Amino acid sequence: xxxxxxxxxxxxxxxGKGIYFYYGFGNSHVGRCFMVYSERxxxxxxxxxxxxxTCLSKLQKKLSSAIFIENNNNIQLIVNKVFSxxxxxxxxxxxxxxxxxxxxxxxxxxxxxxxxxxxESLAQQAGYPQAVRAVASAVARNPVAYLVPCHxxxxxxxxxxxxxxxxxxxxxxxxxxxxxxxxxx
Numbered sequence: 001x002x003x004x005x006x007x008x009x010x011x012x013x014x015x016g017k018g019i020y021f022y023y024g025f026g027n028s029h030v031g032r033c034f035m036v037y038s039e040r041x042x043x044x045x046x047x048x049x050x051x052x053x054t055c056l057s058k059l060q061k062k063l064s065s066a067i068f069i070e071n072n073n074n075i076q077l078i079v080n081k082v083f084s085x086x087x088x089x090x091x092x093x094x095x096x097x098x099x100x101x102x103x104x105x106x107x108x109x110x111x112x113x114x115x116x117x118x119x120e121s122l123a124q125q126a127g128y129p130q131a132v133r134a135v136a137s138a139v140a141r142n143p144v145a146y147l148v149p150c151h152x153x154x155x156x157x158x159x160x161x162x163x164x165x166x167x168x169x170x171x172x173x174x175x176x177x178x179x180x181x182x183x184x185x
Contacts, residue, residue: 001089002109002147005041007096016063023056024072026079030172033145035075038066041094045082045144047165055143062096082147093144103127104138111152114181116174118156140164146173 011019021043023036028047036044036059044055060068081089097105107126111117117125123135142150145165151173155161163170 002091002093003041004102004106004109004148005092005094006102007043007094012062012096014065016059016066019063019066021059021063021066021068022071022074023068024070024075026072026076028079028083029176030083030169033075033079035078037078038094041092042078042144042147043094045147047145047169091147093147095143097138097141097143100128100134101138101141104135105142105148108139108142108148108150108152111149113177116152116154119153120156122153 019038019040021036021038023034023044026033026035031047034044034046034048034055035042036056043059046055056068059066082091095102095105104122104126107122110125111122119132119136119139120129122139123129123132126135128135136153139150139153142148142164145151151163151170153161160167160170160174
């Protein structure tokens with residue numbers, strides 16, 4: 001189970017004062033991950049280290065009074081839980097987004113393992129049937145890979161489409177989820 005908690009304007013105004021963030025790398029079955037989390041939840045989970053500076057520097061800039069501590073050991077433990085085969089863990093996310101983005105990300109949480117849906121279907125389920133492009137943009141801006149399952153969204157024609165962390169990563173995640181459910185693809 002995944003719960004989305006929203007960074008408030010007050011927390012941004014206070015620049016994260018009193019918040020400790022932990023960040024680092026962990027390895028998963030689909031590759032190296034970079035994560036940032038606090039006691040409020042996971043704020044960033046990305047595959048590969050290509051975008052890590054962007055993720056971390058955005059948080060450090062916006063929440064400049066927060067403390068940032070590298071801790072690869074804890075990150076690896078959390079990554080192991082995220083990618084455990086029969087994931088029974090509850091994860092809290094602490095992310096910033098527009099109300100539209102949050103609604104799209106919350107709708108993504110309802111797409112079950114092994115199921116792929118189109119951007120059009122996601123837009124419909126989110127209550128924005130005429131805003132397919134905006135929904136696709138919100139999907140692309142998801143800061144927490146895998147836990148907010150943007151990898152389960154495909155093009156209307158069934159093509160796997162692009163993925164912020166690489167098409168190969170998206171394919172590997174889908175295959176892994178189907179393997180867990182014993183679904184042949």
